[in-house]
Amino acid sequence: MKLLKIAIVLVLSSLCFSVLNKYRKLTLPKSYTEVDSLDIMLADAKMKLPANSTIGFRTNAPVGRQDVLYFKSALVLAPIVVGRGENDTMLLIQDHQFPALPLDQYECIHNGGGKYLNYSLVRIKE
């Protein structure tokens, strides 16, 4: 009986160790995903926008990737509402690999970028 109890404690200890070790690894920068890199990239944009604002979203990424970037940006910027398509204020995310979106019709409020993506917070010109 005593041995069984020791065995249970050992199993539960290894369970706790494996869980804590996993969470420790997941907090390291090498475990970061695209949401985290967007969070870092858009940190300044978040500061420029009021929390109850609604902005539009456009990207030059191909169709399959547009949804990915849209939802990840929406998660990063919430509670700001990021809607698809045009709005007075827009978030434009540009992937370096693809032809850039024309910015003639916009007035830039802020921009920044990372290794693969850059962004512009813009307002439609009057």
Add this chain to the structure above:
Amino acid sequence: MLNFALVAAILTLFFGAGFYLNKKHPLAGCLNYPIAFAVTVALIGYLYYLSLLFVVSYDFLLICIILIPASFLIPSLLREKGLAFSLPKCRGAGNMLILAIGILILTLRFNKQLHRWGDWDAWAIWTLHAKFLFYPEYWSNMFTNKLSGSHPDYPLMLPSLIAFMWRGVGFVTPIVPMIVASLVCVAVPVTLFLALNRFDRRFSAIFSVFVLALDAKFINIAGSQYADTLVAFFILVTFVLYREVKNGSGPTVVFLLGFIAGSTTWVKNEGLLFFLVFSCAFIFFHYRRPETAIRYLAGGLAPVLILMHFKVAFAPENDLINSGRGSDILSMIVNPARYMLIAKHVFVTSINYYWILLVLLAGLVIQRTSFLTTLPFIVFALMLSGYFVIYLTTPNDLDWHLGASLDRLLHHIYPACLYLALLRLSSNSGGRLNMPDYQV
């Protein structure tokens, strides 16, 4: 400081619910704790949403969550002079060791699946909604058609749970959804094990834990950080409580059955279908005992009222219901290709991921166990019929819709089916396919 208050609130609620259940239904023993976990999750989900709705401060919410169960616990502790009064003994340390080994295997496999922010629906729907709920001044920003791809009409139990913990931690971190997913993933096999062990089906209990611990699909869906495993857990607990009610437990358990069944509606829209079907079947089976039916309905009343308020006051239109396809429905219904496609997906998904249920079902047929007129079978049959109708009339591309969701819909009923099939298979003492009884 708020971190400690958060942990204290969760633990007080959990142990308060556990001790209360032990007092009201001592025969269930350790099984009361998974049920207490379900009650804790549901209550946090509701209370956090209500605190946002009624603009109650987070600190005050935590104080209420700590004080209300504590006001029940402390007098009990003083009366019983010690903690030993209601920590039930689980039968056999050997059983517990096997359960712990099963959970260790499950956790090691689960950890391999786990990554920050989860899979698509986790960051596009559940965590996104939680992020809105994290901001008490702006949480209702979410209810706009501009976010329609994120389904803001989905119920809020999982987002509320995540936001409640984020508020306690003080910042948004992907660790919280991962912890919630881990706890729910572990809660399913633990509940299965204890529910089967409660009726001395020890072999079945151990078998069920190892089936889930080795089931790559179960772990994959649980690790995705979606709300599907939470629905599966609530459906499982509903049937566990239903078995307790059938076993002659008191009125508290009937009330709790209504509350837990009703709470599936607050997890996912599919939970609403389950609650409707289960409630109709439960009332039909208990129409000669109106007091039982009334207690059940009383338990389900609060969850349903909260959901109805949410759907009426906040939730935008559901894309499946309000897609404006009225004239197309007839052509969808009479198109045999759609039936064939659904049948093909059901066949392939069942064979690939849920074959164990087919084997158990075959066992029941071989054993000539009569299960066709039982409440669980009727509930599952009606639920699957409901899913079939939804697929048949979906405005989305049918092949895509089936591929994207059928495995998760079957995941909702998988643990409950496993529980009921194993209970049935191992309970027929006169049968021809009796499971061996594991002895410690």
